[in-house]
Amino acid sequence: xxxxxxxxxxxxxxxxxxxxxxxxxxxxxxxxxxxxxxxxxxxxxxxxxxxxxxxxxxxxxxxxxxxxxxxxxxxxxxxxxxxxxxxxxxxxxxxxxxxxxxxxxxxxxxxxxxxxxxxxxxxxxxxxxxxxxxxxxxxxxxxxxxxxxxxxxxxxxxxxxxxxxxxxxxxxxxxxxxxxxxxxxxxxxxxxxxxxxxxxxxxxxxxxxxxxxxxxxxxxxxxxxxxxxxxxxxxxxxxxxxxxxxxxxxxxxxxxxxxxxxxxxxxxxxxxxxxxx
Amino acid sequence: xxxxxxxxxxxxxxxxxxxxxxxxxxxxxxxxxxxxxxxxxxxxxxxxxxxxxxxxxxxxxxxxx
Ligand SMILES: [Zn+2]
Numbered sequence: 258x259x260x261x262x263x264x265x266x267x268x269x270x271x272x273x274x275x276x277x278x279x280x281x282x283x284x285x286x287x288x289x290x291x292x293x294x295x296x297x298x299x300x301x302x303x304x305x306x307x308x309x310x311x312x313x314x315x316x317x318x319x320x321x322x323x324x325x326x327x328x329x330x331x332x333x334x335x336x337x338x339x340x341x342x343x344x345x346x347x348x349x350x351x352x353x354x355x356x357x358x359x360x361x362x363x364x365x366x367x368x369x370x371x372x373x374x375x376x377x378x379x380x381x382x383x384x385x386x387x388x389x390x391x392x393x394x395x396x397x398x399x400x401x402x403x404x405x406x407x408x409x410x411x412x413x414x415x416x417x418x419x420x421x422x423x424x425x426x427x428x429x430x431x432x433x434x435x436x437x438x439x440x441x442x443x444x445x446x447x448x449x450x451x452x453x454x455x456x457x458x459x460x461x462x463x464x465x466x467x468x469x470x471x472x473x474x475x476x477x478x479x480x481x482x483x484x485x486x487x488x489x490x491x492x493x494x495x496x497x498x499x500x501x502x503x504x505x506x507x508x509x510x511x512x513x514x515x516x517x518x519x520x521x522x523x524x525x526x527x528x529x530x531x532x533x534x
Numbered sequence: 535x536x537x538x539x540x541x542x543x544x545x546x547x548x549x550x551x552x553x554x555x556x557x558x559x560x561x562x563x564x565x566x567x568x569x570x571x572x573x574x575x576x577x578x579x580x581x582x583x584x585x586x587x588x589x590x591x592x593x594x595x596x597x598x599x
Pocket of ligand 1: 592
């Protein structure tokens with residue numbers, strides 16, 4: 258058990274998440290907004306008579322007239338950008354709290370020689386399961402690409418991919434650390450399961466990605482996806498790093514005397530009572 | 535929380551359960567923020583939330599229209 262209270266864990270998670278959200282919001286503003294702006298311009302240009310994807314909004318029922326059409330927009334475009342930054346910050350804080358609690362509950366079951374190291378590992382695993390896996394199965398799209406008719410299938414596939422990826426990542430990580438196996442067989446088994454499991458998931462999950470309409474340049478979609486992945490990758494990196502920085506390095510077992518929080522913080526002192534990692 | 539060693543020992547399970555519950559709650563809040571489609575709040579409010587969080591939803595890779 259990491260020597261801090263539950264409230265402190267949540268607090269550290271929220272601070273790390275806010276830092277990740279702040280960096281993510283900055284990345285969104287500089288890297289993703291330009292593509293969103295360009296995509297909205299295409300969306301507005303393509304009316305019902307437009308190319309393949311242009312019809313989507315006119316036909317989209319509750320969606321019609323939204324997404325920045327200046328005259329009748331529910332949320333004006335400039336406010337939408339501000340809300341976007343606030344949303345990324347909020348999502349960062351909430352994910353940070355969940356991350357900190359997962360780190361606390363999993364404890365020494367996570368790979369890593371110190372709580373700080375295992376925080377970085379958890380961030381890497383989180384990136385793979387929550388960002389990379391869904392990005393491969395249902396790649397992120399700018400406005401003007403998605404078809405409202407397929408949004409439910411895409412949303413379910415997206416969530417299902419995350420659930421499957423979390424399960425696979427957990428099993429592969431557990432296998433890589435299974436004490437019952439020799440170190441070499443562990444590595445081979447974990448790698449093999451990772452590869453086979455990924456292939457099975459790619460094969461088994463529905464092919465829900467929408468085709469890119471003819472009036473949306475491939476460059477725009479590419480730039481959007483690279484920007485989005487960069488933003489998410491930065492968020493996981495900052496989340497892991499800041500949380501690791503805040504994490505006391507001692508893992509105190511139940512029988513050891515209470516240790517003052519600050520002593521030995523980030524000094525990699527390894528007292529005898531430290532659980533084997 | 536960790537007032538004494540016995541307190542830690544007897545609190546271990548509830549703390550774990552509370553941690554898991556809080557983590558799930560945080561993740562559900564993210565889902566609510568990004569995928570609320572009028573399930574819990576009125577359609578107008580849901581529509582407003584949808585439009586306000588729209589750019590973030592796209593940037594975070596969550597499926598949208
Ligand atoms: Zn959208």
